[in-house]
Amino acid sequence: MNRRTFIKRFLGVIKAGALGLFFYPPLSFVAHRIPRLPVKIRVRTKPEKDMILIENDFFLVPDPEKPSAISRRCTHLGCRVNYSEKDDLFVCPCHGSRFTTGGKVIHGPAQKDLPELPVSFSGEKGYIVTLEDAA
Amino acid sequence: MRPDLKTGDITLSCLLLSVISGIFLGYQYDCRTAYDSIITIDVTLPWGKYLRSLHWYSSQAFFILFLIHTGEHILKGSYANMPDRAWARLVFSMLPAALLLFTGYTLKGDITGASAATIAEHLALSLPFIGDSLNRILFAFGREGLSRIYLNHVLVLEVAGIWLLWAHLKRRMVDIRRFTALFIFFLPCCFLWQAPIAAPSTDSDTMLIKGPRFFLGIQELLRSFPPLWAGVVFPATLIILLAILPLVKENYQRKVLVGLGVFISSDVVLTILALIR
Numbered sequence: 001m002n003r004r005t006f007i008k009r010f011l012g013v014i015k016a017g018a019l020g021l022f023f024y025p026p027l028s029f030v031a032h033r034i035p036r037l038p039v040k041i042r043v044r045t046k047p048e049k050d051m052i053l054i055e056n057d058f059f060l061v062p063d064p065e066k067p068s069a070i071s072r073r074c075t076h077l078g079c080r081v082n083y084s085e086k087d088d089l090f091v092c093p094c095h096g097s098r099f100t101t102g103g104k105v106i107h108g109p110a111q112k113d114l115p116e117l118p119v120s121f122s123g124e125k126g127y128i129v130t131l132e133d134a135a
Numbered sequence: 136m137r138p139d140l141k142t143g144d145i146t147l148s149c150l151l152l153s154v155i156s157g158i159f160l161g162y163q164y165d166c167r168t169a170y171d172s173i174i175t176i177d178v179t180l181p182w183g184k185y186l187r188s189l190h191w192y193s194s195q196a197f198f199i200l201f202l203i204h205t206g207e208h209i210l211k212g213s214y215a216n217m218p219d220r221a222w223a224r225l226v227f228s229m230l231p232a233a234l235l236l237f238t239g240y241t242l243k244g245d246i247t248g249a250s251a252a253t254i255a256e257h258l259a260l261s262l263p264f265i266g267d268s269l270n271r272i273l274f275a276f277g278r279e280g281l282s283r284i285y286l287n288h289v290l291v292l293e294v295a296g297i298w299l300l301w302a303h304l305k306r307r308m309v310d311i312r313r314f315t316a317l318f319i320f321f322l323p324c325c326f327l328w329q330a331p332i333a334a335p336s337t338d339s340d341t342m343l344i345k346g347p348r349f350f351l352g353i354q355e356l357l358r359s360f361p362p363l364w365a366g367v368v369f370p371a372t373l374i375i376l377l378a379i380l381p382l383v384k385e386n387y388q389r390k391v392l393v394g395l396g397v398f399i400s401s402d403v404v405l406t407i408l409a410l411i412r
Binding site for chain 1: 258342354
């Protein structure tokens with residue numbers, strides 16, 4: 001490599017570094033995730049026995065003693081799963097993953113169970129489900 | 136001698152029609168209540184559904200013609216008659232073009248759009264090292280809703296596209312007669328077949344979603360293969376094959392073209408499988 005080529009490449013590296021320094025602050029600004037508090041959803045519906053309540057982001061299996069809230073976000077690629085009454089299963093409409101009503105995966109391409117969400121029963125105030133911050 | 140199909144001119148006219156109709160739609164569209172906004176445009180606002188249909192038809196036509204225009208010039212061997220960097224810029228302009236179509240699809244806020252946005256977010260996140268940052272810039276649908284997708288759709292992707300295509304477009308003007316003819320061609324379509332809208336994103340009865348038609352092949356592949364391979368590596372293969380076309384020796388170019396043919400054929404087969412599902 002001769003001197004001219006070396007200087008040319010060296011200046012190219014400096015230029016790339018300068019561009020990186022120039023774009024780093026605005027890209028950091030864009031990529032920054034503002035922390036948010038978990039969202040609490042109150043469900044006041046008085047359901048019948050063995051009924052599954054379908055909310056926007058979770059299924060609620062109401063039981064005053066042991067309620068459970070299962071996320072509706074498919075563990076494959078995040079699509080909202082729906083409840084098939086015919087099969088008594090949760091079905092992902094995007095790629096066909098299937099889960100039991102307990103959230104256990106029984107058919108792929110999802111490989112993980114549907115996560116459970118924190119839920120509590122407060123008598124007259126109904127059920128309170130906590131949604132964690134999204135990705 | 137092959138006739139010049141003027142696909143480039145028609146593509147540009149479709150893009151211009153899409154941009155103009157999009158600007159008008161933007162005055163009444165609210166990405167924070169996307170689905171309600173689209174229904175309001177369709178049902179309540181005067182000429183709303185025709186304007187949205189015009190935007191939909193011109194956008195679909197733009198992308199189809201973009202692909203045809205690219206294919207026409209691959210077959211003509213145009214990549215051999217321009218600097219490698221110029222060809223690379225044209226090839227990479229497929230990315231903002233595809234993303235423009237995709238983001239527009241998600242902005243309806245219906246169940247298909249919301250699912251598509253979620254899947255795209257997770258595909259971006261599947262990329263090692265840069266996935267999180269890339270998602271924050273392009274989608275961030277889970278945390279930010281449609282706001283970033285909307286910003287990219289109306290501004291960022293256009294700027295990226297213009298930057299990549301500037302040398303290609305700066306000498307070209309839209310033929311006003313061709314533009315007018317296209318507008319007249321699309322008008323009856325807008326009145327006869329309205330732009331589609333599916334159920335709201337919170338719908339709980341849908342058991343099967345078919346995504347945007349240009350991405351159905353990828354959707355089918357995602358049923359069986361890991362997200363990184365099916366959703367990122369597979370579509371990236373097209374860009375890579377196109378970009379290396381002028382860089383390889385002439386006797387290897389035929390192999391690259393065969394590779395392109397295999398890619399397109401497999402995508403067509405996968406799309407058909409997805410459609411008949």
